[in-house]
Each structure stands twice: as C-alpha cells, then as structure tokens.
Amino acid sequence: MSGSIRTCKIPSQASSALRDSIMSELIQSIEQNETNLIVCIAGEMNFESSPDLHTRLVQLTEEDVDHLVVDLSQVAFIDSSGVSTLLEIMGRLKRAGHRLSLINPRDQVRGVFEVTKMNQIFSIYDSREEALGS
Numbered sequence: 001m002s003g004s005i006r007t008c009k010i011p012s013q014a015s016s017a018l019r020d021s022i023m024s025e026l027i028q029s030i031e032q033n034e035t036n037l038i039v040c041i042a043g044e045m046n047f048e049s050s051p052d053l054h055t056r057l058v059q060l061t062e063e064d065v066d067h068l069v070v071d072l073s074q075v076a077f078i079d080s081s082g083v084s085t086l087l088e089i090m091g092r093l094k095r096a097g098h099r100l101s102l103i104n105p106r107d108q109v110r111g112v113f114e115v116t117k118m119n120q121i122f123s124i125y126d127s128r129e130e131a132l133g134s
Contacts, residue, residue, distance in 0.1 A: 045082025
C-alpha cells in the first residue's frame with residue numbers, strides 16, 4: 001500500500017456547516033490515503049439514521065475513491081435500511097469501477113448479513129489490513 005493513512009482533520013476555521021456536512025451522528029472517524037477511504041461508523045444503523053448516513057457516504061464518495069472501507073466494529077445494530085444504504089453505496093462505487101469493503105462487524109451485525117445472504121454480496125473482512133490487502 002503506497003502512502004500512509006491519515007485521519008482526516010477538519011480545519012478549525014471551517015464553518016460548522018462544513019463540519020456537519022462531513023461528520024454525522026454515526027460517522028465517528030474518516031481516514032484516507034491516495035486510494036482508500038476508511039469510515040468508522042458507530043451506533044445503530046436503522047430506519048431513523050440511515051438516510052443521513054446515506055447522504056454523508058454519497059458526499060464522501062463523490063470524489064475519486066478507489067476503495068471505501070466501512071468499519072462496523074462500533075455498530076451495535078443494523079436493520080434492513082442500514083443494509084440497503086450500504087448496498088446502494090456499493091452499487092454507486094461499482095458503477096464507477098470502485099469497491100466497498102466492510103470490516104470488523106460485531107457478531108449480531110454479521111448475523112444480519114448472514115441471515116439475509118448479504119454476506120455473499122458484500123466483501124466482509126475481520127481486519128483493516130485484510131480489506132486493504134484484497
């Protein structure tokens with residue numbers, strides 16, 4: 001992997017609107033290098049939170065992102081709207097020739113992907129290194 005991964009920092013002089021447009025209640029951190037964007041999500045991905053998450057992920061992937069890695073280690077719950085959000089983002093990326101990987105899902109979250117057979121659609125990895133090496 002070329003280039004080091006760094007945590008995105010929002011300039012202190014940036015307006016609160018800019019901060020709000022990048023971060024959300026669910027997005028806890030964003031890291032990037034030349035080709036990878038790693039987004040850590042925390043909380044519950046449900047009917048209430050998924051529309052905002054979808055908007056934020058679309059904004060983050062509007063720029064040229066070869067590989068979006070979504071860290072689910074801090075996601076306590078996901079419902080069909082959360083899965084649908086990730087599925088739609090994956091479709092957008094694939095149409096542009098890019099990819100999406102999911103990493104570190106908790107057992108309950110992984111179970112949702114397995115029961116719905118979405119684990120056959122998504123690339124799900126146990127670690128960041130494994131996903132970035134894929």
